[in-house]
Amino acid sequence: xxxxxxxxxxxxxxxxxxxxxxxxxxxxxxxxxxxxxxxxxxxxxxxxxxxxxxxxxxxxxxxxxxxxxxxxxxxxxxxxxxxxxxxxxxxxxxxxxxxxxxxxxxxxx
Amino acid sequence: xxxxxxxxxxxxxxxxxxxxxxxxxxxxxxxxxxxxxxxxxxxxxxxxxxxxxxxxxxxxxxxxxxxxxxxxxxxxxxxxxxxxxxxxxxxxxxxxxxxxxxxxxxxxxxxxxxxxxxxxxxxxxxxxxxxxxxxxxxxxxxxxxxxxxxxxxxxxxxxxxxxxxxxxxxxxxxxxxxxxxxxxxxxxxxxxxxxxxxxxxxxxxxxxxxxxxxxxxxxxxxxxxxxxxxxxxxxxxxxxxxxxxxxxxxxxxxxxxxxxxxxxxxxxxxxxxxxxxxxxxxxxx
Amino acid sequence: xxxxxxxxxxxxxxxxxxxxxxxxxxxxxxxxxxxxxxxxxxxxxxxxxxxxxxxxxxxxxxxxxxxxxxxxxxxxxxxxxxxxxxxxxxxxxxxxxxxxxxxxxxxxxxxxxxxxxxxxxxxxxxxxxxxxxxxxxx
Numbered sequence: 427x428x429x430x431x432x433x434x435x436x437x438x439x440x441x442x443x444x445x446x447x448x449x450x451x452x453x454x455x456x457x458x459x460x461x462x463x464x465x466x467x468x469x470x471x472x473x474x475x476x477x478x479x480x481x482x483x484x485x486x487x488x489x490x491x492x493x494x495x496x497x498x499x500x501x502x503x504x505x506x507x508x509x510x511x512x513x514x515x516x517x518x519x520x521x522x523x524x525x526x527x528x529x530x531x532x533x534x535x
Numbered sequence: 536x537x538x539x540x541x542x543x544x545x546x547x548x549x550x551x552x553x554x555x556x557x558x559x560x561x562x563x564x565x566x567x568x569x570x571x572x573x574x575x576x577x578x579x580x581x582x583x584x585x586x587x588x589x590x591x592x593x594x595x596x597x598x599x600x601x602x603x604x605x606x607x608x609x610x611x612x613x614x615x616x617x618x619x620x621x622x623x624x625x626x627x628x629x630x631x632x633x634x635x636x637x638x639x640x641x642x643x644x645x646x647x648x649x650x651x652x653x654x655x656x657x658x659x660x661x662x663x664x665x666x667x668x669x670x671x672x673x674x675x676x677x678x679x680x681x682x683x684x685x686x687x688x689x690x691x692x693x694x695x696x697x698x699x700x701x702x703x704x705x706x707x708x709x710x711x712x713x714x715x716x717x718x719x720x721x722x723x724x725x726x727x728x729x730x731x732x733x734x735x736x737x738x739x740x741x742x743x744x745x746x747x748x749x750x751x752x753x754x755x756x757x758x759x760x761x762x763x764x765x766x767x768x769x770x771x772x773x774x775x776x777x778x779x780x781x782x783x784x785x786x787x788x789x790x791x792x793x794x795x796x797x798x799x800x801x802x803x804x805x806x807x808x809x810x811x812x813x814x815x816x817x818x819x820x
Numbered sequence: 821x822x823x824x825x826x827x828x829x830x831x832x833x834x835x836x837x838x839x840x841x842x843x844x845x846x847x848x849x850x851x852x853x854x855x856x857x858x859x860x861x862x863x864x865x866x867x868x869x870x871x872x873x874x875x876x877x878x879x880x881x882x883x884x885x886x887x888x889x890x891x892x893x894x895x896x897x898x899x900x901x902x903x904x905x906x907x908x909x910x911x912x913x914x915x916x917x918x919x920x921x922x923x924x925x926x927x928x929x930x931x932x933x934x935x936x937x938x939x940x941x942x943x944x945x946x947x948x949x950x951x952x953x954x955x956x957x958x
Contacts, residue, residue, distance in 0.1 A: 430619065436609045446915035454615045459924070461901060486911025488919065493904040495897050497880045497922040498769035499612045505915035598876040750874075750952030766880035820876040 431455050435516055437530040441508040445535075449480065449487075450503045453518050453526060459494035475500055475526075477519040482532075483512035508532050556747045560595035560754075561602070565814075568608050571703040573812040580809035582710055586741050592811050593754035596745075597819055601766065605818040613695060613764030613816030616688070616771045620696035623689065629680025638677065643700045650694075650701040650813050654802040656713045663717045665801055666694050667773070667793065685793040686776040695762045695771055698815035706759050706813060708805045721803025724796060730785030736804070751820070757808035758801065760817030771816060774801050843899025843927040852903055856894045856934055857942045866943030867893065867935040878925045878951035886918035887935035887943065893917070894936075899929025925951050 436450040453475065460472025474494050480487040487506045506514070511534045518526040565573040575592035579585065594602055608614045624642050627634040639645040654665045660672070667690055671682040683690040710718045728735045739748065740756030747753070762771040775792035778800060782789035790796045853862075867887035875881040885893050885908070895905040910917045917935075925931070928950045935943045 432615060432618070434609070434615065434618075450609050452609065452612065452615065454612075481911075482913050485913045486909075487913045488911060489909040490919075491907040491909075493902065493906060495900055495902070495905040495924045497924050499615060501610075501612070501920075501922050503920040505918060507913050507915045509913070598872060598874065600872055600882045601876045604882075766877035769879060 431518075431520070431524070431526055433516065433518060433526050433528040435514070435528050435530050437514055438508075438532060439530075440533040440535040442535045443508070443510060445508050446505055447508055447532075448503065449506055449514065450501070451478070451480070451516055451528075452499060452501045454499050455518075455520070457494065457496060457498045457500060461494070473521050475518045475520050477517075478502060479517045480504070480506065481515045481517075482506060482508065483510070487514075510534065557745050558747060558752055560591050560745060560752075561599075563595065563602060565592075565594055565602070565606060567606055567702060573703055573814060574705060575811060575814075577810045580807055582803070582806035582809060583741075586737075587755060587807075590757065590808060590811050591744070591755055592814065593757060593760055593819060594814065594817065596752040596754040601818055601820060605814070611764065611816065611818055612769070613762070613771055613818060614699070616692035616762075616764075617696045617699050617816060620689075620692035623693065624696065629674065629678035631677065631679040633678045635673070642696060646697045646700050648701055648704060650698040650815065651704045651707050653708070654714075654798060654805060655709060658713075663714050663798055663802055665774075665793075665798055666697060667775075668798070670694070670697075686773045688770070691762045691771045691773045691776075694773065695816040698762065698813060701813040702815070703812050705810055706805060706808045708802065708809060710802075710806045714802060717799045718802055718806065720796075721799035721801070724800045725803055728785075729782055730787030732785045734785045736781070736800075755807075756804065757811055758804050759808045759811040760814040760819065762815050763817050763819045766818070766820050774804075843929040845898035845930065846903055849896050849898045849903035849932075852894070852896055853932070853934055853944075856907075856936065860942050862934060862942040862944035864944060866890075866937065866941075867933055867945045869931065869933040869945040869947045871931050871947040871949050873948075874950045874952060875925060876952075878927065880922045881925050881949060881951075882920065882922050883931060883947075884918065884920040885933045885935075885945075886916070887933075887937075888917055889937050889939075890917040890935040890943075891938050892936045893919075894934045895923075896932045896934075897923065897925055897929060898932055900924070900926045905931075925949055927951050 431454060433453040438447050441447055455475050458470055458473040462470045464470055472494060476492050478490045478492060488504050512532060514530045516528045565575050575594050577590050579587050579590055594605065604610045624635045654663050657664045667685050670690065670693055674680040675682050725736045736756060739753050744753050744755045758774050761774045765772050775797045778797050779789045779792060870884040887893050890910060893908045896903045897905050905923050908919050930946050930948050932944065932946045
């Protein structure tokens with residue numbers, strides 16, 4: 427289990443119906459690529475977040491399949507439409523089976 | 536803007552052979568979160584004794600995207616560590632059952648201005664203290680807790696938290712009075728050539744800032760931006776960890792973090808940056 | 821100028837290529853593109869890939885893609901040991917088919933972005949990023 431994995435999201439707290447908003451997400455995670463070797467020369471096994479999804483009230487905004495070439499502390503910025511009041515749900519899937527989630531509610535302005 | 540000074544044959548030889556470029560530090564303004572205005576380019580401090588025509592923050596020597604990462608607390612990955620430290624600030628640790636907040640309350644109020652004046656003299660202890668030393672003193676004496684490793688992630692994150700609430704304030708480290716002996720020692724170290732490569736801090740950061748060393752853009756070597764989130768190792772780096780690396784890179788036996796040499800050097804280097812804003816945690820290459 | 825040991829070492833260091841030697845594109849990378857497009861042609865317009873000309877550090881390189889009307893965008897680092905970087909799928913609530921992220925590049929190489937449009941066509945953009953070797957090993 428990767429330690430100290432902390433998701434962070436920047437999303438507006440309110441928006442008008444149909445408004446386009448910018449979402450920024452960051453999650454602290456080493457994204458061990460599987461290319462590095464330890465001091466004994468053994469390859470450190472890959473352990474990354476391999477998928478990130480963002481939904482709003484159950485509808486997909488973005489779904490990203492991630493490879494080891496995504497930097498440590500994966501960062502994504504993208505745009506979403508807010509049709510109505512509701513919740514953004516962010517999910518990160520780790521190779522080790524862990525799933526990290528974050529929810530941000532948006533009220534109608 | 537580069538002061539004309541006698542460039543050591545050492546680096547000029549390499550420069551001429553490789554056609555090393557001099558690149559102007561970029562003119563740009565740093566405002567963090569649209570609020571914190573940073574002084575990143577200012578008149579020379581007293582401490583540089585006329586050797587630098589201006590003080591320029593390391594921020595100006597980095598590329599466009601790197602500079603942009605520091606201008607927003609969300610984009611700045613160093614802030615992840617600050618948040619971790621904030622949790623730690625409110626967590627009781629040690630046999631006394633106290634947390635930092637227990638005595639200091641809100642970090643943004645109680646620690647405002649602290650980073651800007653460190654390292655500084657501690658009268659009771661009779662020594663110059665860095666922030667790390669003070670954190671550990673608080674832990675061992677007041678919290679009855681174990682000291683943190685000097686350059687450990689926990690410690691560096693805590694220093695970043697304390698630094699973050701002083702951002703925008705000018706560095707204002709004392710160089711006279713009880714610290715003057717330590718300051719003189721630090722200055723001596725700054726100008727001492729170390730290692731097989733026989734390089735002193737000044738050789739790169741005073742005599743050749745703005746030049747390219749391989750593909751790195753040499754800065755003036757100020758530490759107002761520490762702790763630094765380096766893209767290279769995607770984590771926060773402490774001052775002494777950087778000093779240790781620099782000395783090691785001259786191919787010398789390097790000093791240990793927390794050693795009297797590095798405490799003195801930190802005091803001196805910090806004072807060279809007097810006038811620049813506290814930027815830590817900053818983002819560099 | 822006297823040739824001291826110091827001077828010779830520095831001259832040698834200075835003469836080393838400042839930029840990482842370019843990484844050759846792997847066959848695996850081309851396969852990944854074919855897999856994504858099914859061998860179809862790719863237009864050179866319709867997708868914008870923004871990447872720095874010189875990456876400050878290969879460990880964390882900021883990039884941005886923008887492909888209006890795309891369903892999915894595949895990003896590859898043609899010279900990395902494994903070329904795959906990410907595949908973005910845009911859903912109905914994506915305001916634009918654009919995204920930014922930070923990637924790792926093992927050396928100077930082309931970064932390629934291929935967009936699969938809603939109408940079944942494909943577009944490709946490529947950007948050469950120079951990945952540099954830093955100074956004092958630090």
